Amino acid sequence: MERLPSWIRQHLAALRALLVLTVVTGIIYPLVATGVAQALFNGNANGSIVQKDGKDVGSSLVGQLFTDKDGNPVKKYFQSRPSAAGDGYDMESTAAGNLGPEDIVDTLAVPGAKDSEGNPDTGKQSLLTQVCARSKAVGELEGVSGARPYCTADGVGAVLKVFPAVGTPTRAVSVNQACPATPFIAEYQGVKVECGKPGEDYAAGRTVAIRGSGKAVVPADAVTASGSGLDPHISVAYADLQAGRVAKERGLTSDRVKALIRENTTGRSLGFMGEPGVNVLQLNLALDRLKG
Structure with missing residues (x-):
């Protein structure tokens, strides 16, 4: 009997290997693994319900x-x-959240402004302000101090933008406290601190986080x-x-x-x-x- 050409034999061998591996890895192994899991770890295997x-x-x-x-x-x-x-x-x-320790400046909501979908502008809270707001809320719920380093009393990040970025300050803005809020500190290096004006660009200023005093009572996992x-x-x-x-x-x-x-x-x-x-x-x- 005449032998098949080598290329046909190679394709048939590959097909047989495909069928065997499909049965072993696609049918037998999943059934065995599922059976063992159900028999030995029934609760965990079904989602620990x-x-x-x-x-x-x-x-x-x-x-x-x-x-x-x-x-x-x-x-x-x-x-x-x-x-x-x-x-x-x-x-x-x-x-x-993919937010890091340098995410400390909020984008303040502009009154009357709307986003691309026509919804009212809500701004964007930095990670620091999210932590501060949560700490304040937990403190109120549990009847303890919600104070935290680098947080203001009203629950936002205690952050200034100082102008110019290099040299003697001539202007300081509490960028996370929208006007007409009273800034968390009155002065910075002899310069009166202003509240933040929604929509104003403070990118050119130097970012200064103010630590404050005291130790947080609310644990870290309560706010992150x-x-x-x-x-x-x-x-x-x-x-x-x-x-x-x-x-x-x-x-x-x-x-x-x-x-x-x-x-x-x-x-x-x-x-x-x-x-x-x-x-x-x-x-x-x-x-x-x-x-x-």
């Missing part, structure tokens, strides 16, 4: 908001950290989002800060609430990586199971 009264209420791996329809914190629940994923913990929009925007944990310090409010709202003692925090605190990964964290969803569900 958490239930309450037989209903799915979330995942222990993904955070969620505990707010009302208007976005206000529900006071009887522990609050999660901020999220940069969509409107908050949107798994289809997981993302970081995680890299994915989906982190379900908060720090023990942030949980402890909220314990008094939650205890009061639920008619519980602070000791009882703090005991629940400890029960829902996970240790460092592998015993040495990262910091202990508190799973907010599981902690709130544990609270709901209590009487009070």
Whole structure:
């Protein structure tokens, strides 16, 4: 029998290899991996779903908001950290804010102006002002000082634009405080500080952040989002800060609430990586199971 040409034999061999690898890697391996996962890690393999009264209420791996329809914190629940994923913990929009420590100057909203789609101009908050505003809000919610280094009392970044950029200052503007706000400091190096005028270009000035005094009471994770925007944990310090409010709202003692925090605190990964964290969803569900 006459042998097939070599190029045909090569193509047939390639086709056989394709079929075998498709069956092995596309059918057999996925079925085996899925079967092992379902048999040994059933809960994790199915999304680590958490239930309450037989209903799915979330995942222990993904955070969620505990707010009302208007976005206000529900006071009887522990609050999660901020999220940069969509409107908050949107798994289809997981993302970081991509803002760094040098993002400290706001773009002030111009009254009456509209964007390209006809919506009112809302300006753009810098990362610093976002942190300051969150710290102020958390302080008000928890009844503690929301003050923070480099933040003004009204919750924006304490930043000046100084003119000229080099040499003796002749003008200083608190660029994150829109007029007619009173600047957070009256003078800078002998020059009266002005409020910021929306729409005015201050790019030519030298950026000066004013640290101020005092130490922040509100923990860092209460005012910053995680890299994915989906982190379900908060720090023990942030949980402890909220314990008094939650205890009061639920008619519980602070000791009882703090005991629940400890029960829902996970240790460092592998015993040495990262910091202990508190799973907010599981902690709130544990609270709901209590009487009070």
